[in-house]
Amino acid sequence: xxxxLFPGAIELLVLxxxxxxxxxxxxxxxxxLSRSAGRFELKEGSLYPALHKLxxxxxxxxxxxxxxxxxxxxxxxxxxxxxALAARKTAWREFAAxxxxxxxxxxxxxxxxHA
Amino acid sequence: xxxxLFPGAIELLVLxxxxxxxxxxxxxxxxxLSRSAGRFELKEGSLYPALHKLxxxxxxxxxxxxxxxxxxxxxxxxxxxxxALAARKTAWREFAAxxxxxxxxxxxxxxxxHA
DNA sequence: AGCCATGCATCGTGCGGCTAGGTATAGAGA
DNA sequence: TCTCTATACCTAGCCGCACGATGCATGGCT
Numbered sequence: 001x002x003x004x005l006f007p008g009a010i011e012l013l014v015l016x017x018x019x020x021x022x023x024x025x026x027x028x029x030x031x032x033l034s035r036s037a038g039r040f041e042l043k044e045g046s047l048y049p050a051l052h053k054l055x056x057x058x059x060x061x062x063x064x065x066x067x068x069x070x071x072x073x074x075x076x077x078x079x080x081x082x083x084a085l086a087a088r089k090t091a092w093r094e095f096a097a098x099x100x101x102x103x104x105x106x107x108x109x110x111x112x113x114h115a
Numbered sequence: 116x117x118x119x120l121f122p123g124a125i126e127l128l129v130l131x132x133x134x135x136x137x138x139x140x141x142x143x144x145x146x147x148l149s150r151s152a153g154r155f156e157l158k159e160g161s162l163y164p165a166l167h168k169l170x171x172x173x174x175x176x177x178x179x180x181x182x183x184x185x186x187x188x189x190x191x192x193x194x195x196x197x198x199a200l201a202a203r204k205t206a207w208r209e210f211a212a213x214x215x216x217x218x219x220x221x222x223x224x225x226x227x228x229h230a
Numbered sequence: 231a232g233c234c235a236t237g238c239a240t241c242g243t244g245c246g247g248c249t250a251g252g253t254a255t256a257g258a259g260a
Numbered sequence: 261t262c263t264c265t266a267t268a269c270c271t272a273g274c275c276g277c278a279c280g281a282t283g284c285a286t287g288g289c290t
Contacts, residue, residue: 099207
Protein backbone atom coordinates (compact mmCIF):
# COMPACT_ATOMS: atom_id res chain seq x y z
CA UNK A 1 0.00 0.00 0.00
CA UNK A 2 1.03 3.52 -0.61
CA UNK A 3 2.88 4.80 2.42
CA UNK A 4 1.41 8.23 1.85
CA LEU A 5 -0.68 9.20 4.85
CA PHE A 6 -4.26 8.99 3.99
CA PRO A 7 -4.96 11.31 1.15
CA GLY A 8 -8.46 11.78 -0.11
CA ALA A 9 -10.38 11.22 3.08
CA ILE A 10 -12.65 13.99 1.89
CA GLU A 11 -13.42 12.10 -1.27
CA LEU A 12 -14.12 8.98 0.72
CA LEU A 13 -16.61 10.88 2.85
CA VAL A 14 -18.31 12.43 -0.16
CA LEU A 15 -18.54 9.11 -1.97
CA UNK A 16 -20.02 7.45 1.09
CA UNK A 17 -22.68 10.10 1.63
CA UNK A 18 -23.68 10.05 -2.01
CA UNK A 19 -23.82 6.27 -2.07
CA UNK A 20 -26.92 6.60 0.07
CA UNK A 21 -28.71 8.84 -2.37
CA UNK A 22 -28.25 12.12 -4.27
CA UNK A 23 -27.33 15.17 -2.31
CA UNK A 24 -25.85 18.61 -2.85
CA UNK A 25 -22.85 20.46 -1.50
CA UNK A 26 -24.26 22.26 1.44
CA UNK A 27 -26.21 19.24 2.60
CA UNK A 28 -23.14 17.05 2.36
CA UNK A 29 -21.27 19.32 4.73
CA UNK A 30 -24.14 19.15 7.22
CA UNK A 31 -24.47 15.39 6.95
CA UNK A 32 -20.76 14.83 7.47
CA LEU A 33 -20.80 17.22 10.40
CA SER A 34 -23.60 15.42 12.21
CA ARG A 35 -22.49 11.91 11.33
CA SER A 36 -18.98 12.56 12.59
CA ALA A 37 -20.45 13.94 15.79
CA GLY A 38 -19.17 17.40 14.96
CA ARG A 39 -15.63 16.22 14.27
CA PHE A 40 -15.45 16.94 10.55
CA GLU A 41 -16.34 20.39 9.38
CA LEU A 42 -16.01 20.14 5.60
CA LYS A 43 -14.86 23.45 4.20
CA GLU A 44 -16.28 24.72 0.95
CA GLY A 45 -12.79 25.34 -0.36
CA SER A 46 -12.18 21.61 0.00
CA LEU A 47 -15.57 20.21 -0.81
CA TYR A 48 -16.42 21.89 -4.10
CA PRO A 49 -13.08 21.18 -5.76
CA ALA A 50 -13.40 17.57 -4.58
CA LEU A 51 -16.89 17.33 -6.01
CA HIS A 52 -15.71 18.71 -9.35
CA LYS A 53 -12.75 16.39 -9.43
CA LEU A 54 -14.92 13.35 -8.76
CA UNK A 55 -17.32 14.49 -11.45
CA UNK A 56 -14.50 14.87 -13.96
CA UNK A 57 -13.40 11.38 -12.97
CA UNK A 58 -16.91 10.15 -13.85
CA UNK A 59 -17.56 8.96 -10.34
CA UNK A 60 -20.39 11.43 -9.97
CA UNK A 61 -22.96 13.02 -12.24
CA UNK A 62 -24.59 16.33 -11.46
CA UNK A 63 -27.96 17.92 -12.13
CA UNK A 64 -29.47 21.23 -11.10
CA UNK A 65 -32.75 21.31 -9.30
CA UNK A 66 -34.93 23.96 -7.69
CA UNK A 67 -36.30 23.46 -4.21
CA UNK A 68 -37.71 26.01 -1.85
CA UNK A 69 -36.82 28.69 -4.35
CA UNK A 70 -33.21 27.58 -4.07
CA UNK A 71 -30.99 26.50 -6.90
CA UNK A 72 -29.19 23.34 -5.89
CA UNK A 73 -26.67 21.21 -7.69
CA UNK A 74 -27.32 17.60 -6.84
CA UNK A 75 -24.72 14.89 -7.26
CA UNK A 76 -25.35 11.22 -7.82
CA UNK A 77 -22.94 8.31 -7.62
CA UNK A 78 -22.13 6.45 -10.84
CA UNK A 79 -21.20 2.79 -11.09
CA UNK A 80 -17.56 3.83 -11.24
CA UNK A 81 -18.11 5.88 -8.11
CA UNK A 82 -19.51 2.88 -6.33
CA UNK A 83 -16.47 0.84 -7.27
CA ALA A 84 -14.13 3.60 -6.16
CA LEU A 85 -15.96 3.88 -2.87
CA ALA A 86 -15.48 0.20 -2.14
CA ALA A 87 -11.80 0.42 -3.01
CA ARG A 88 -11.22 3.48 -0.87
CA LYS A 89 -13.07 1.99 2.04
CA THR A 90 -10.79 -1.01 1.86
CA ALA A 91 -7.74 1.23 1.60
CA TRP A 92 -8.91 3.15 4.64
CA ARG A 93 -9.36 0.03 6.75
CA GLU A 94 -5.98 -1.22 5.61
CA PHE A 95 -4.40 2.04 6.63
CA ALA A 96 -6.17 2.04 9.99
CA ALA A 97 -5.16 -1.56 10.58
CA UNK A 98 -1.54 -0.76 9.73
CA UNK A 99 -1.46 2.18 12.07
CA UNK A 100 -3.13 0.29 14.88
CA UNK A 101 -0.68 -2.48 14.27
CA UNK A 102 2.19 -0.15 14.99
CA UNK A 103 0.48 1.55 17.91
CA UNK A 104 -0.74 -1.59 19.53
CA UNK A 105 2.24 -3.88 19.02
CA UNK A 106 3.90 -5.34 22.09
CA UNK A 107 6.79 -3.02 23.03
CA UNK A 108 9.54 -5.26 21.74
CA UNK A 109 12.82 -3.53 21.12
CA UNK A 110 15.50 -3.90 18.45
CA UNK A 111 16.92 -7.36 17.87
CA UNK A 112 13.66 -9.07 18.63
CA UNK A 113 13.55 -11.65 15.93
CA HIS A 114 14.82 -11.26 12.35
CA ALA A 115 17.45 -13.77 13.45
CA UNK B 116 -11.52 18.70 15.95
CA UNK B 117 -9.56 20.16 13.15
CA UNK B 118 -11.21 19.31 9.85
CA UNK B 119 -7.81 18.75 8.33
CA LEU B 120 -7.62 15.13 7.40
CA PHE B 121 -4.85 13.42 9.21
CA PRO B 122 -1.52 15.04 8.64
CA GLY B 123 1.58 13.82 10.40
CA ALA B 124 0.87 10.12 10.61
CA ILE B 125 4.58 9.66 10.05
CA GLU B 126 5.37 11.66 13.14
CA LEU B 127 2.89 9.62 15.13
CA LEU B 128 4.59 6.42 14.01
CA VAL B 129 8.04 7.74 14.83
CA LEU B 130 6.94 8.99 18.24
CA UNK B 131 5.34 5.65 19.03
CA UNK B 132 8.40 3.60 18.08
CA UNK B 133 10.72 5.82 20.04
CA UNK B 134 8.45 5.72 23.08
CA UNK B 135 9.54 2.14 23.48
CA UNK B 136 13.22 2.98 23.61
CA UNK B 137 15.89 4.82 21.61
CA UNK B 138 16.33 3.86 18.00
CA UNK B 139 17.86 5.24 14.82
CA UNK B 140 16.55 6.05 11.38
CA UNK B 141 17.15 2.88 9.51
CA UNK B 142 15.87 0.74 12.35
CA UNK B 143 12.72 2.83 12.64
CA UNK B 144 11.89 2.13 9.01
CA UNK B 145 12.33 -1.58 9.57
CA UNK B 146 10.29 -1.63 12.75
CA UNK B 147 7.43 0.27 11.17
CA LEU B 148 7.56 -2.02 8.16
CA SER B 149 7.24 -5.20 10.19
CA ARG B 150 4.77 -3.86 12.72
CA SER B 151 2.44 -2.65 10.00
CA ALA B 152 2.66 -6.04 8.36
CA GLY B 153 4.46 -4.56 5.39
CA ARG B 154 1.91 -1.82 4.83
CA PHE B 155 4.02 1.20 5.70
CA GLU B 156 7.31 1.60 3.95
CA LEU B 157 8.77 4.74 5.49
CA LYS B 158 10.79 6.59 2.89
CA GLU B 159 14.04 8.28 3.81
CA GLY B 160 12.85 11.45 2.15
CA SER B 161 10.00 11.53 4.65
CA LEU B 162 11.60 10.03 7.71
CA TYR B 163 14.73 12.13 8.14
CA PRO B 164 13.01 15.48 7.71
CA ALA B 165 10.38 14.32 10.22
CA LEU B 166 13.07 13.27 12.68
CA HIS B 167 14.80 16.63 12.35
CA LYS B 168 11.56 18.50 12.76
CA LEU B 169 10.65 16.61 15.91
CA UNK B 170 14.11 17.23 17.26
CA UNK B 171 13.83 20.95 16.59
CA UNK B 172 10.48 20.82 18.39
CA UNK B 173 12.27 19.33 21.41
CA UNK B 174 10.24 16.15 21.24
CA UNK B 175 13.37 14.13 20.56
CA UNK B 176 17.01 14.34 21.50
CA UNK B 177 19.73 12.77 19.40
CA UNK B 178 23.11 11.22 20.11
CA UNK B 179 25.62 9.53 17.88
CA UNK B 180 26.83 6.09 18.74
CA UNK B 181 29.08 3.51 17.13
CA UNK B 182 27.91 -0.06 16.81
CA UNK B 183 29.31 -2.78 14.60
CA UNK B 184 31.64 -0.22 13.13
CA UNK B 185 28.62 1.77 12.03
CA UNK B 186 27.94 5.34 12.91
CA UNK B 187 24.36 5.63 14.01
CA UNK B 188 22.30 8.58 15.14
CA UNK B 189 20.02 7.47 17.92
CA UNK B 190 16.91 9.36 18.88
CA UNK B 191 15.25 9.39 22.27
CA UNK B 192 11.84 10.68 23.29
CA UNK B 193 11.71 13.68 25.63
CA UNK B 194 8.96 14.42 28.13
CA UNK B 195 7.45 16.81 25.60
CA UNK B 196 7.60 14.04 23.03
CA UNK B 197 5.70 11.74 25.33
CA UNK B 198 3.00 14.33 25.80
CA ALA B 199 2.80 14.94 22.09
CA LEU B 200 2.52 11.23 21.42
CA ALA B 201 -0.42 10.91 23.80
CA ALA B 202 -2.14 13.88 22.18
CA ARG B 203 -1.60 12.58 18.68
CA LYS B 204 -2.78 9.14 19.58
CA THR B 205 -5.99 10.65 20.87
CA ALA B 206 -6.32 12.79 17.76
CA TRP B 207 -5.86 9.70 15.62
CA ARG B 208 -8.55 7.71 17.45
CA GLU B 209 -10.86 10.70 17.24
CA PHE B 210 -10.26 10.93 13.52
CA ALA B 211 -10.82 7.21 13.04
CA ALA B 212 -13.97 7.35 15.14
CA UNK B 213 -15.26 10.28 13.11
CA UNK B 214 -14.62 8.55 9.84
CA UNK B 215 -16.13 5.29 10.98
CA UNK B 216 -19.08 7.28 12.24
CA UNK B 217 -19.73 8.54 8.75
CA UNK B 218 -19.04 5.21 7.08
CA UNK B 219 -21.05 3.16 9.48
CA UNK B 220 -24.06 5.39 10.02
CA UNK B 221 -27.47 4.00 9.16
CA UNK B 222 -28.20 4.98 5.55
CA UNK B 223 -30.79 7.65 6.38
CA UNK B 224 -31.38 10.18 3.68
CA UNK B 225 -32.01 13.94 3.71
CA UNK B 226 -35.07 15.06 5.63
CA UNK B 227 -34.44 12.50 8.33
CA UNK B 228 -34.73 14.59 11.43
CA HIS B 229 -33.45 18.14 11.84
CA ALA B 230 -37.14 19.00 11.93
C1' DA C 231 37.07 -5.41 -7.19
C1' DG C 232 32.27 -5.02 -7.37
C1' DC C 233 27.86 -5.12 -5.36
C1' DC C 234 24.38 -4.89 -1.87
C1' DA C 235 22.71 -3.68 2.62
C1' DT C 236 23.26 -0.40 5.97
C1' DG C 237 23.17 4.44 7.34
C1' DC C 238 22.60 9.63 7.12
C1' DA C 239 21.15 13.67 4.58
C1' DT C 240 18.94 17.34 1.32
C1' DC C 241 16.71 19.38 -2.84
C1' DG C 242 13.04 19.96 -5.86
C1' DT C 243 8.50 18.67 -7.09
C1' DG C 244 3.71 17.60 -6.70
C1' DC C 245 -0.55 17.28 -4.57
C1' DG C 246 -4.15 18.09 -1.32
C1' DG C 247 -6.65 21.05 1.56
C1' DC C 248 -7.18 25.62 3.37
C1' DT C 249 -7.85 30.77 3.62
C1' DA C 250 -9.90 34.32 1.59
C1' DG C 251 -12.64 36.17 -1.47
C1' DG C 252 -16.75 36.65 -4.74
C1' DT C 253 -21.93 36.07 -6.21
C1' DA C 254 -26.83 35.40 -5.11
C1' DT C 255 -31.51 34.44 -2.75
C1' DA C 256 -34.75 33.73 1.31
C1' DG C 257 -36.27 34.94 5.69
C1' DA C 258 -36.05 37.35 10.12
C1' DG C 259 -35.59 41.31 12.71
C1' DA C 260 -34.65 46.31 13.36
C1' DT D 261 -36.73 49.25 4.08
C1' DC D 262 -32.42 47.78 5.35
C1' DT D 263 -29.40 44.62 7.26
C1' DC D 264 -27.92 40.38 8.92
C1' DT D 265 -27.80 35.38 8.82
C1' DA D 266 -28.33 31.01 6.70
C1' DT D 267 -28.34 28.80 2.54
C1' DA D 268 -25.97 27.81 -1.84
C1' DC D 269 -22.43 27.85 -5.35
C1' DC D 270 -17.56 28.79 -7.03
C1' DT D 271 -12.28 29.92 -7.71
C1' DA D 272 -7.47 31.67 -7.10
C1' DG D 273 -3.51 31.35 -4.59
C1' DC D 274 -0.93 29.74 -0.75
C1' DC D 275 1.34 26.39 2.18
C1' DG D 276 2.80 22.20 4.30
C1' DC D 277 3.59 17.35 3.82
C1' DA D 278 5.45 13.44 1.68
C1' DC D 279 7.99 11.69 -2.07
C1' DG D 280 11.52 10.60 -5.76
C1' DA D 281 16.07 11.33 -6.88
C1' DT D 282 20.43 11.84 -5.59
C1' DG D 283 24.78 12.07 -2.96
C1' DC D 284 28.08 10.21 0.33
C1' DA D 285 30.26 6.57 3.25
C1' DT D 286 31.35 1.82 5.16
C1' DG D 287 31.02 -3.28 6.10
C1' DG D 288 30.61 -7.79 4.35
C1' DC D 289 30.18 -11.11 0.83
C1' DT D 290 31.66 -13.16 -3.32
